[in-house]
Amino acid sequence: MKPIRRQRLILIVLMVAGIGTAVTFALRAFNENLMFFFTPTQVVAGEAPPQNLFRLGGMVVDGSVKRPGNDLTVQFGLTDSDKVVTVQYTGILPDLFREGQGIISKGRLRDDGVFVAEEVLAKHDENYMPPEVADAMASAKAAKAARESVQ
């Protein structure tokens, strides 16, 4: 490689590396602002902004979905498999909303610790499979659990 070309190559590598470092530091500085949602553990620990609108993400606790009234109001527990926060929402839920499913809700924390959501979004996971496979996996899991409970 001719010296002038090597110089240009080094210049380009340095430029890309320099910009990369700068952006890395910038992203690290804004790390918290880039987080799309808070987890129930963070909310219980008081890290979420009180009185302010924020997003809360987690799994819907199995068997926790209740409809207290005759309207569209739903109440359910949201967990990150450690802490649970109760969420209340009035409105139409997305297609993927179900127990055990990851969701993200936007709203405010009420004084009694209930999260009043204005918006509920379903978070899809990265698994794609035909229904028969999902059924087979679920029944295999159930069989295994049954075996373990017998022992």
Place this chain on the structure above:
Amino acid sequence: MWQFFHRLSSPPYFYGFAGRLVPWLAVPAALLALAGLYGGLVLAPPDYQQGESYRIIFIHVPSAWMSLFIYMVMATAGAISLIWHIKLWEAVAVSSAPIGAAFTFLALVTGSLWGKPMWGTWWVWDARLTSELILLFLYLGVIALYGAVEDKRTAARAVAILALVGVVNIPIIHYSVEWWNTLHQGPTVTKFDAPSIHVSMLIPLLLMALACKLYYVVVLLVRVRHVLVDREQSSRWVAELVK
């Protein structure tokens, strides 16, 4: 091998070579796309949670992959043209931008269409969606910059630098779903574990990805030929070509 690449860098040789290559790639691209679409839209089973709506991944995922891949090609071509000053690679860089922009746009639109019924929203400002939108702006910036500068030699150099600056966005897009909490799900296929997608859905997806790749090469070759003829208007080989 090396000599072949040297010869290929000469615009008249490349013009003829690319022209002969196009039909040999265009036909497989079309066949693969047909096979992929048939496999994805007809043969593949519905998803256990999303039902039929998941089928948008057969367009969305290859487009998103292509949007990143084309940017890497564009930036690499830009670097080569800056270092060696080869006109062919300048043409590759500027010709890639509109194709990449189209794939990025497609990925954003299909994702949005899927997001409304599945997530419950057309758009959120999470890290993945925002960084992909920035990618679209980078492509549009490259196109605008090349069009705005009158002297195409200078324009190609400016475009190469812009493309290289934007390269930092590529790892951000790819890892955004792992580094931050996002609404967009994590990677299904491009991870070190086995893909978390059933094989009956994976095969059409990969067919579509391959079809998109070939389509890109075909359109790229055609565009590069046009750029070369345009840039070399006053040279002898173009004069002989139009005779």
